[in-house]
Amino acid sequence: xxxxxxxxxxxxxxxxxxxxxxxxxxxxxxxxxxxxxxxxxxxxxxxxxxxxxxxxxxxxxxxxxxxxxxxxxxxxxxxxxxxxxxxxxxxxxxxxxxxxxxxxxxxxxxxxxxxxxxxxxxxxxxxxxxxxxxxxxxxxxxxxxxxxxxxxxxxxxxxxxxxxxxxxxxxxxxxxxxxxxxxxxxxxxxxxxxxxxxxxxxxxxxxxxxxxxxxxxxxxxxxxxxxxxxxxxxxxxxxxxxxxxxxxxxxxxxxxxxxxxxxxxxxxxxxxxxxxxxxxxxxxxxxxxxxxxxxxxxxxxxxxxxxxxxxxxxxxxxxxxxxxxxxxxxxxxxxxxxxxxxxxxxxxxxxxxxxxxxxxxxxxxxxxxxxxxxxxxxxxxxxxxxxxxxxxxxxxx
Amino acid sequence: xxxxxxxxxxxxxxxxxxxxxxxxxxxxxxxxxxxxxxxxxxxxxxxxxxxxxxxxxxxxxxxxxxxxxxxxxxxxxxxxxxxxxxxxxxxxxxxxxxxxxxxxxxxxxxxxxxxxxxxxxxxxxxxxxxxxxxxxxxxxxxxxxxxxxxxxxxxxxxxxxxxxxxxxxxxxxxxxxxxxxxxxxxxxxxxxxxxxxxxxxxxxxxxxxxxxxxxxxxxxxxxxxxxxxxxxxxxxxxxxxxxxxxxxxxxxxxxxxxxxxxxxxxxxxxxxxxxxxxxxxxxxxxxxxxxxxx
Numbered sequence: 199x200x201x202x203x204x205x206x207x208x209x210x211x212x213x214x215x216x217x218x219x220x221x222x223x224x225x226x227x228x229x230x231x232x233x234x235x236x237x238x239x240x241x242x243x244x245x246x247x248x249x250x251x252x253x254x255x256x257x258x259x260x261x262x263x264x265x266x267x268x269x270x271x272x273x274x275x276x277x278x279x280x281x282x283x284x285x286x287x288x289x290x291x292x293x294x295x296x297x298x299x300x301x302x303x304x305x306x307x308x309x310x311x312x313x314x315x316x317x318x319x320x321x322x323x324x325x326x327x328x329x330x331x332x333x334x335x336x337x338x339x340x341x342x343x344x345x346x347x348x349x350x351x352x353x354x355x356x357x358x359x360x361x362x363x364x365x366x367x368x369x370x371x372x373x374x375x376x377x378x379x380x381x382x383x384x385x386x387x388x389x390x391x392x393x394x395x396x397x398x399x400x401x402x403x404x405x406x407x408x409x410x411x412x413x414x415x416x417x418x419x420x421x422x423x424x425x426x427x428x429x430x431x432x433x434x435x436x437x438x439x440x441x442x443x444x445x446x447x448x449x450x451x452x453x454x455x456x457x458x459x460x461x462x463x464x465x466x467x468x469x470x471x472x473x474x475x476x477x478x479x480x481x482x483x484x485x486x487x488x489x490x491x492x493x494x495x496x497x498x499x500x501x502x503x504x505x506x507x508x509x510x511x512x513x514x515x516x517x518x519x520x521x522x523x524x525x526x527x528x529x530x531x532x533x534x535x536x537x538x539x540x541x542x543x544x545x546x547x548x549x550x551x552x553x554x555x556x557x558x559x560x561x562x563x564x565x566x567x568x569x570x571x572x573x574x575x576x577x578x579x580x581x582x583x584x585x586x587x588x589x590x591x592x593x594x595x
Numbered sequence: 596x597x598x599x600x601x602x603x604x605x606x607x608x609x610x611x612x613x614x615x616x617x618x619x620x621x622x623x624x625x626x627x628x629x630x631x632x633x634x635x636x637x638x639x640x641x642x643x644x645x646x647x648x649x650x651x652x653x654x655x656x657x658x659x660x661x662x663x664x665x666x667x668x669x670x671x672x673x674x675x676x677x678x679x680x681x682x683x684x685x686x687x688x689x690x691x692x693x694x695x696x697x698x699x700x701x702x703x704x705x706x707x708x709x710x711x712x713x714x715x716x717x718x719x720x721x722x723x724x725x726x727x728x729x730x731x732x733x734x735x736x737x738x739x740x741x742x743x744x745x746x747x748x749x750x751x752x753x754x755x756x757x758x759x760x761x762x763x764x765x766x767x768x769x770x771x772x773x774x775x776x777x778x779x780x781x782x783x784x785x786x787x788x789x790x791x792x793x794x795x796x797x798x799x800x801x802x803x804x805x806x807x808x809x810x811x812x813x814x815x816x817x818x819x820x821x822x823x824x825x826x827x828x829x830x831x832x833x834x835x836x837x838x839x840x841x842x843x844x845x846x847x848x849x850x851x852x853x854x855x856x857x858x859x860x861x862x863x864x865x866x867x868x869x870x871x872x873x874x875x876x877x878x879x880x881x882x883x884x885x886x887x888x889x
Contacts, residue, residue, distance in 0.1 A: 241710035243813055246717070281710070388859060417858045420818060422810040423614075425607040425737075426853035433600055445717060446811050457728035458603075458735050477719045477811050 231274040232267070232537050234259070234527055235294030235303040235324075237311075242282035244444065246473075247307050247516045251329075252277060254520020255304060257508055258528070268532055275524075280306050284314030291315045295324040301537035302327065302527045302546075305355075307516060309335060309362075309392035312355070319354040325530075325543040326355050327523050329516075331362040332391040336566040342398040348565050356546055357567045358523050358559060359490055362392060365468060366399030368488045368573050369440070371592035373465050374407055376575075377486070379437035381410045383462075385427055385451055386442050389419040396442040396467050407594065412436050417447075428455050435462075441485075442467035449478035456481045471515050471576070475583050482578040490556045491518050492574035492585045501555055522554035557589070599733055604850045606736050612846025613744025614806070618823020619830060619838030620747060620754070621798035626832050627771045628791040629685075631694040632824065635676055636799050637817030638705035643669040643803030644812045645709065648718045658723040662804055669800015670793040676701060677792040682785070702817065709814035718812040739809045746801055751839055754794065763790055829869060831879025841880055 236255060239248035259273045267273055276298050278290035287306055294300045305315060305328035312330025316338060319326050333340040336357050339349030345363050360368065373379045382404050386393040401411050412434040415427035428451070431439060439462045441451045448470055455464070464485030471489050474482060491498055501521065505513040529552060531537060534545035547566070552559040559568045572589040618636070625633040647665040655661050680697045728735045758764035766787045769777040778784045802823075806816050823838075826845050830837030845865070852861040873879070 241707070241714045241814075243714070243815060245710065245714040415858075417853075418862065420815070420821075421858065422806075422819065423607075423611050425611070426604055426850040427858065429600065429603045429607060429850075430854045433597075446813060449719075450810050453727070454737075457737050459728075459730065473717050477717050479719070479722060 229271075231272040232269070232531060233274050233276055233298055233300045234524065235291075235298060235300035236275055236277040236305075237280045237287055237290035237294065237303065237315075238277065238306050239282045239308065239311075240277075240279035243446070244282050244308060246514070248279075250514050250516040251304075251307060251520035251523070253509055254505075254513070254517040254522075255524040256520070257505065258521045258524040260508075262528055268528055269535065273528065276300060280311055282308060282311070284311050287311035287315050288318050291318055291324075291326070292322065295322040295539075300324065301531055301539055302542050304328070304520075304523050304527060305330065307519065309395070310390065313391055316352050316355050320352050323354055323543075324539040325546055327358055327527055327546070328355065329359050329519055329523070330357065330392070331359065331365065332395045333361050333363060333565075333567075334391070334395075336361075342395065342402065345399070345402060351564060351566050353547070353566075354543055355566060356526075356561065358526055358554070359519070359556060359568065360571050360573060361565075361567050362395035363399035363402065364567075364571070365488055365573065366396050366440075366442075367403045367592045367595060368590060369465050369467070369486065369575070370400050370403040370407070371594065372486060372488070372575050372587070372590060373438045373463070374404075374409055375593045376587075377438070377463060379409075379463060381412055381435075381437045382440060382465075383412045383431045383434050383436040383438075384414040384440040384442070385424060385431065386414065386416060386440075387419055387421075387447065388416050390443060393443045393467075397440070400440050400442070403592075422447075422450055423454070424451050425454050425458060428458050428460060431455075431462075432458055432460050438463045438465050440465045440467075443469065445469050445474050445477060449474055449482070452478050452485065453481040468515065468573075470578075472583065473514075475578065475581050478578075478581075480581045483580065484578065486575055486577045486586060488573040488590070489576050490515065490573060492576060492588055493583070494585050495574065495588055498555055518555045522556055522559075525554065526552055526559070600854070601851070603734055604854050605847060606734055608847030608850030609843055610737055610740030610744060610846070611850060612843035613740055613747055614802075614809075614819075614842075615822045615826040615845050616839040616842030617743055617747040617750070617798060617802050617805075618820050619826035619842045620751060620835050621795045621802060622820065622823050623827045623830070623832065623835050623838045624754075624791055624795040624798070626827065627835075628767060628788060629681070629691075629694060629774075631691045631698065632832075633698045633795070634695075634820070634824075635680070635698040635701035635705075636795060636823075637820035638702045639669055639672050639676065639796050639799030639817075640803040640806065640820060641705050641709060641814065641817035642672060643800040644807035644816050645713065645718070645803075647800075647804035647807055648720055648812050651721055651723075652718075656721055662801075665804040666797045666800040669803065670797040673792040673794075673796020673799060674789050676796075677789060681792075682788075685788075706814050706817065714814050718807070720808045720812075723808070737809075739805060743802075743805050746805070747839060747842075750798060750801070751835060754835060757794075763787065767791060825865075825869065829872065829879055831881045834879065834881045837879055837881030844880075 280287040280290045303326045305326040307329040309330040309332035312335035336355045337348040384397045386397040388394045404411050466487030470487035530542050530545040534541040549561045562569045572591045574588050575586040575590045577586045651661040766782045770787045826842035827838045830841035
């Protein structure tokens with residue numbers, strides 16, 4: 199009998215011991231380097247974004263270390279490849295939080311992985327900074343039919359660029375107010391949370407402004423041929439066609455649309471940036487898209503020089519993201535005067551006027567997304583990307 | 596749907612079907628001889644797509660030369676894969692399941708290798724064809740797709756000739772009906788199997804080149820082979836002509852269905868129909884009666 203009680207007590211002790219070890223907020227050692235985690239797509243279809251963001255992140259850390267580190271301690275980046283896979287992203291985040299005991303994590307740029315990690319971050323309580331634009335990543339109960347009420351925020355997830363609905367509103371507003379378009383269609387992959395929420399945001403804004411959405415045509419994640427959808431869109435004769443997926447999908451879509459002789463104004467998402475010009479060639483000509491940075495923005499030339507000096511190549515979109523996002527984490531650690539993830543999270547939530555290459559970031563504590571961030575509108579001419587407007591904001595947000 | 600729209604969707608479908616047909620033939624050829632599903636064909640497609648890109652971008656900026664070089668390269672790659680991963684287990688008399696496992700592993704290995712080595716960039720082929728579509732009044736048809744369709748028809752004719760009229764073809768047919776006995780008659784089985792992989796590899800090389808040209812190269816370009824496998828199954832595994840016909844039917848069905856019920860529901864209808872077809876007619880569309888059967 200005594201032995202039974204002993205065994206039960208021992209089991210309980212083990213269970214409680216394990217669970218408290220599992221769910222207790224991990225503490226970073228107070229000496230040695232400050233550890234920042236990162237999970238990114240270093241292989242798989244979006245590997246260019248992942249490796250670019252890593253380069254930007256490392257450049258920021260190098261600069262911080264050259265200036266003596268943060269709170270007198272060197273900064274160290276621990277990075278894992280999550281291969282565009284939600285399960286790999288969860289594994290990487292868990293390892294960073296529990297084994298490596300990092301102060302904060304710079305998460306992958308992708309919405310699908312952001313959606314997977316978000317609930318885990320709420321449990322393990324190590325804050326994640328990311329570019330995952332799907333609103334549900336920072337506000338899990340977000341309903342696309344009722345975007346004005348985003349629902350409760352995930353305290354441990356932060357977005358550092360305009361969200362899907364915000365970006366969709368920017369390009370839709372430009373199309374309506376500056377290009378004078380009235381009727382629209384969309385082509386997107388619903389399996390990609392980023393594309394799906396951009397499409398939902400675009401449709402919401404177009405309808406809000408009293409314009410006509412003729413149809414949203416979908417394709418499957420692995421599809422490369424969209425002629426069936428584009429033939430239908432051709433028949434709908436929209437003024438503008440919103441194509442909001444990843445680079446090769448966007449490039450294939452515009453090439454095939456041109457082949458079919460579609461005469462409409464192409465409207466894109468932020469994935470229309472380089473190397474879309476190489477991949478799509480002249481097929482993308484006449485297409486407009488919103489972007490966080492513009493090459494001819496005089497306020498960014500210092501970063502172009504700095505990055506080129508370091509890597510011998512010019513920075514692309516996520517080379518800027520890496521620089522900004524790690525800078526945001528470092529500033530939060532400095533403000534918190536601690537590497538305790540809980541305190542770092544509080545400092546992130548309180549961040550106002552963080553100056554990034556993307557613009558001035560003010561975090562909305564209710565959504566953990568930036569407020570009022572503008573984007574440049576770029577367009578294609580002769581297979582080259584040019585700037586239409588620097589720092590545009592919707593006429594009616 | 597009005598008539599013009601249906602006609603354009605038919606054109607879209609037939610051209611897309613040409614792509615599926617080309618993959619189905621490459622896949623079916625190996626199934627004919629060794630009786631296993633050769634997923635490593637997708638690996639040959641991927642490697643050839645990269646090879647074609649590097650040749651056309653950096654060595655010979657000429658479509659015809661690089662296309663032929665890539666086709667030959669694909670052929671030798673097929674032979675190499677056979678020698679490295681299939682021959683050793685064949686000589687040991689391993690069960691067919693092991694061939695299948697090896698072929699899937701090889702496909703995954705290639706995919707991951709390219710994802711790690713070159714996955715962080717995009718590789719568009721040079722613009723060999725300036726005007727990529729042929730316009731006929733209201734209708735358009737893609738030149739690259741048309742090329743794929745013509746090539747799969749041409750390749751099928753050549754293969755049909757080789758299989759029926761040449762010694763190697765007769766040997767291939769003999770080996771496909773019984774892999775052991777022909778060796779007693781003085782046929783070099785190893786050579787015949789290498790030839791089958793060479794022909795399939797040439798098709799893989801052609802497919803990789805044309806897919807890369809049409810859609811830009813990425814490490815996952817070989818995964819399109821799944822549609823080719825589906826076409827091969829519908830056509831009757833191992834019947835090359837059946838694969839081509841099934842490829843065209845699949846392409847047309849997809850185009851019409853996507854326009855009518857959307858891309859999300861289309862695979863459900865397509866795959867359910869395939870199960871139904873195989874329940875009613877397990878040998879596929881053409882089954883055993885088709886003449887081109889190696």
